[in-house]
Amino acid sequence: MALERTFSIVKPDATNRNLTGAINAMLEAGGLRIVAQKRIHITKAQAGVFYAVHAERPFFDELCEFMSSAPIVVQVLEGENAILLNREIMGATNPADADEGTIRKTYALSLGENSVHGSDAPETAAEEIAYFFAGLELVG
Numbered sequence: 001m002a003l004e005r006t007f008s009i010v011k012p013d014a015t016n017r018n019l020t021g022a023i024n025a026m027l028e029a030g031g032l033r034i035v036a037q038k039r040i041h042i043t044k045a046q047a048g049v050f051y052a053v054h055a056e057r058p059f060f061d062e063l064c065e066f067m068s069s070a071p072i073v074v075q076v077l078e079g080e081n082a083i084l085l086n087r088e089i090m091g092a093t094n095p096a097d098a099d100e101g102t103i104r105k106t107y108a109l110s111l112g113e114n115s116v117h118g119s120d121a122p123e124t125a126a127e128e129i130a131y132f133f134a135g136l137e138l139v140g
């Protein structure tokens, strides 16, 4: 399989606890290369566009409020089978269901404050990367 890229977010609960470096170490140890990264503070409206697929869900407002509550670190990760590999390294969405040794089992506080986001498919990875990164930031 060729090299693949996926999109990742270190969420506010993790940046608030100064866990970006620890999470990055787990991503790198798992075989992913961080090829682009920046720390930004998005608005609630910008979070709403990113999570538009969840707009009708009961947790949508809470999710957008949380994602705009503090800085996040947005990342492009590269590796063999990067989308699936990152989902394995992150663990299940709900930390109560996540395997030992995963990021969410280790650091997540709850289903909502679950420390990281990762793309779930090639199409969403491409869309999510394009939402946060310009082409010039993705060279090399």
Ligand code: CMP
Pocket (backbone or CB within 6 Å): 054, 059, 062, 063, 093, 111, 112, 113, 114, 116, 117, 118
């Ligand atoms: P993420 O992978 O970023 O994708 C959507 C997010 O919505 C998910 O991680 C969770 O943090 C959050 N989420 C999913 N279900 C719920 C829920 N029932 N209540 C609150 N937040 C949720």
